[in-house]
Amino acid sequence: MDWRDVTVYVNGDEYTKTIPVQMTLAEFLRDELFLTGTKIGCNEGECGACTVILDGVAVNSCLVLAVHADGKNVLTIEGVSEGELHPLQQAFLDAGAVQCGFCTPGMIMTAKALLDRDPAPSREVIRKEIEGNLCRCTGYNRIIDAVEKAALMLQKR
Amino acid sequence: MLPAFKLLEPNTIEEACRIALDTDGMFLAGATDIFVAMHGGALFPETLISLAKIDALRDIRKTDQGIFIGALTPHRYFEFNQVMKTRYTAIHEGCAQVGSPQIRNRGTIGGNLCNGAPSADSAGPLLVFDAVCVIVGAAYERTLPLREFYLGPKKTALRKGELLKSIYLPEPVSRSASRYIKFTRRNAMDLALLGVSAYLALDDSGGIADARLALTTAGPTPIRAGEAERRLIGHKPCDSLFSEAAAIAENESLPRTSWRSSKEFRLKLVKSLTEKALREAFERI
Incomplete structure (x- = not known):
């Protein structure tokens, strides 16, 4: 097997590990760092449950090699709260946007990447942005409500 | 984990081409096609040649006549860039509809073309802008119109040891x-x-000076509908002309039946969508 040393900055912490090149970033987060908030659903980029923010943009961590995160910043669901719940997390709870919860971490990371770029997106923009995140429970409307709510909370800050 | 492979990470284009000549390695760009096939057990490459460290493949350079766009430029660039939105609108529309934001952040324009899929969302729009492929080998560079790049399903004009370096887009009039x-x-x-x-x-009198039509998933490769284009050039734009051209485009296409759609349905789509695309392009002028 082909092994490499990598240093990845996850949620602000530095981690150095020796890993096989075929390990995905999703597996690195879950199995090496035990950050199991990031979920693996389809493992082929369809469902978005493994979405994390890599150097500022949302990616499917199942389609990124962990070695390609070497030297980069990764933000996962474990890193979004700042002492108290992040407005997105609070809004998801308030709006009833969480049912089984499996899609929620990925959904929140996609929404965070959107709000970081566009602090006041329309419902249409939100709907389009979460096109790569499947939810089989909510019917999406409450998720869109939650992202709108979070955008307002963040604007008031 | 993905099936085991050996990972090579060249720092320069020359090095990447030399490795490709000397090994059976496969180039890896955004990985959004290759890893899906590997996760699904459909592909087991022994060696992957990652292009991630080659910054020259991300260069975007404007000239007086057009723009060179590095092959590693992600779809997201075409989705958000103002010049793409206003001057190369069809390319913007194509790239904004690839997969999802997560896929568009990783997937690259070069990968979309080199993958050779007849359905590639960037291919048709690039074809109507007369895009040119800049191809590099270990010690040379050549250019090839995108029209000549596709040889068959999953088959491109790239020879062993060659790499798509950038796409050149001439400035639209x-x-x-x-x-x-x-x-x-x-x-x-x-x-x-x-x-x-x-x-x-x-042209100045409102007649059609130039018309270009491209069809994707309407044959083994993305194609230009040359006969339909010729029917349009030199005439006044109107619905009946668009409808005639669309009927010609239908005759020029060679779709097949797949699990996604029957050949017959695809032919009907060529006719109605060509009419609609022409009408809506005209309304934008």
């Missing part, structure tokens, strides 16, 4: 506009059942 229509069964995360790209340019 001032009274022109374009439109890409992708027909899918659902609004997201789907491949095109059929894609139609149209580009129209008008």
Whole structure:
């Protein structure tokens, strides 16, 4: 097997590990760092449950090699709260946007990447942005409500 | 984990081409196609040649006549860039409909073309802008119109040891506009059942000075509908002309039946979507 040393900055912490090149970033987060908030659903980029923010943009961590995160910043669901719940997390709870919860971490990371770029997106923009995140429970409307709510909370800050 | 492979990470284009000549390695760009096939057990490459460290493949350079766009430029660039939105609208529309934001952040324009899929969302729009491929080998560079790049399904004109370095897009003339229509069964995360790209340019008297049409998933490769284009050039734009051209485009296409759609349905789509794409491109001028 082909092994490499990598240093990845996850949620602000530095981690150095020796890993096989075929390990995905999703597996690195879950199995090496035990950050199991990031979920693996389809493992082929369809469902978005493994979405994390890599150097500022949302990616499917199942389609990124962990070695390609070497030297980069990764933000996962474990890193979004700042002492108290992040407005997105609070809004998801308030709006009833969480049912089984499996899609929620990925959904929140996609929404965070959107709000970081566009602090006041329309419902249409939100709907389009979460096109790569499947939810089989909510019917999406409450998720869109939650992202709108979070955008307002963040604007008031 | 992905099936085991050996990972090579060259720092320069020359090095990448030399490795490709000397090994059976496969180039790896955004990985959004290759890893899906590997996760699914459909692909087991022994060696992957990652292009991630080659910054020269991300260069975007404007010239007086057009723009060179590095092969590693992600779809997201075409989705947000103002020049793409306003001057190369069909390319913007194509790239904004690839997969999902997560896929568009990783997937690259070069990968979309080199993968050779007849359904590639960037291919049709690039064809109507007369895109040119800049191809590099270990010690040379050559250019090839995108029209000649596709040889068959999953087959391109790239020879062993060659790499797509960038795409050149000539500047569109001032009274022109374009439109890409992708027909899918659902609004997201789907491949095109059929894609139609149209580009129209008008002369001073309002006649059609230039017309270009491209069809995706309407044959073994993305194609230009040359006969339909010739029917349009030199005439006044109107619905009946667009309808005639669309009927010619239908005759020029060679779709097949797949699990996504029957050949017959695809032919009907060519006709109706070509009409619509021409009309909507014209309305944008």
